[in-house]
Amino acid sequence: MSKITTVDLFCGAGGFTEGFKKAGGFETVLAVDFDKQAIDTFKHNHPNTPAICSDVSDIEENQLLALTDNTNIQVVIGGPPCQGFSLAGRRLVDDPKNLLFKEYVRIVDILKPDIFVFENVVGLVSMQGGLVLEAICSEFSRIGYEISHGILNSADYGVPQARPRFILIGSRHKQRIGLPLPTHDSLNSKSMELFKGILKPHITVGEALSNLPKIGQGEGEEEAKNQLFKNDFQELIRGDRKPGYLFNQRATRHSEKIVERYSHMPQGGDIRSLPEHLRTKKNNVFRLNETTPSRTITCNFRTDIIHPWEPRGLTTREAARLQSFDDDYQFFGNLTRKAKYLTQDDQVGNAVPPLLAKAIANHIKDYL
Missing domain, CATH: 3.40.50.150 (Vaccinia Virus protein VP39)
Structure with a gap:
């Protein structure tokens, strides 16, 4: 055909x-x-x-x-x-x-x-x-x-x-x-009950990210061995371009003040969830909740969308997982906006x- x-x-x-x-x-x-x-x-x-x-x-x-x-x-x-x-x-x-x-x-x-x-x-x-x-x-x-x-x-x-x-x-x-x-659909929605056995539950942040290499500030690699999958979603997005590998799992480094701020932010919370002395005028910074799907991935996920378990922004690979790209789908370009062209972040955040x-x-x- x-x-x-x-x-x-x-x-x-x-x-x-x-x-x-x-x-x-x-x-x-x-x-x-x-x-x-x-x-x-x-x-x-x-x-x-x-x-x-x-x-x-x-x-x-x-x-x-x-x-x-x-x-x-x-x-x-x-x-x-x-x-x-x-x-x-x-x-x-x-x-x-x-x-x-x-x-x-x-x-x-x-x-x-x-x-x-x-x-x-x-x-x-x-x-x-x-x-x-x-x-x-x-x-x-x-x-x-x-x-x-x-x-x-x-x-x-x-x-x-x-x-x-x-x-x-x-x-x-x-x-x-x-x-x-x-x-x-979500587990507690009326349509889930109506179509029980037909609709699958939403994929959560925790299900999406739980087997990625654990990295801290400024750590990670552009190419790394994939971990064993823990659920159907992780198995689904392993990819067939270079099986067993994942790309772009590299974190940027934050200042001590920012790390302290992110550390105090609860899952599902934002700047308003913090003690007064840690707040900033920028309110559109959110920490992901491992029990629900992610909020919308924007092009600023290194600073505005905080990892659920680590006090840092997301890596390109973590954001790509939440966008449902395969692990071996490789993104090219700088991590910062000093570049002339779209960054890795822009490419992931703008994608369908x-x-x-x-x-x-x-x-x-x-x-x-």
Whole structure:
């Protein structure tokens, strides 16, 4: 059976492509991102996928068709940045803030895939009182697609992270595809009781991280031997690129004052949980709770998201585990923002969780 051909726009480190690969039956024939370091990460982990470092707005129609070898593209996936949309009434105007989204629409219109998947931040739904979402749907309807959209919580699809994402699926075949049904839920929710035996419990931080090498401030390695798995999730994400190894388990060093602050912060707590003399004006620092899925992994997980058992921020590997990347999925780039390109932290924090992408891929496969 032939593979379902896919193009990944704004691919970043490759979370979307990774999830579609895990679903089986898909082949990404082109991936595009403007950041060199992210493309290096993508190419290393997907060596058989053509990936180019380019601004999508620089790719003209003839070049795009040549890059895809004039193949019939069945699926386009991607999540262009959508902060600060500019509207005129209920219409997206030709404003630089709208450029990347309009380029996404342009490429979908050129390739005319059977289905596209558009992923973004949940704040898009309420932007300008919902007018931005209305305008986005109008743009896709204009080029011939039936639209379904909603908010999916990554934890409901086996990701050990409560990461809500806006997902919009378009189909050219005059049918609304809808969104994938959850596979996981919290142990105390009503839906868990209703679907007992069908839904699995959410994966917790403790289940995700418990077998990683224990390291302190400034310790760790870029490559290390993997530990024996302790549960099904840890077995699932061991990977098949370099079995038995994991990458990017290296911690940054904090000052004594910061270590003291993190040491006093309880699991599930934040700055407000600390004694007065240890508090700062920065309130968005949180310590993970081992008994629940992680909060949303941002690009600042070395300073803002504290390890549940160690008084430090997360490593790239720990954050990648919480994003559901395989242990042998290797990220390249600096750990600090002094670099010209995206850091490892940016690549992990910006990624689509592969297991969420896999659920979406399995869902749309039924319509292809």
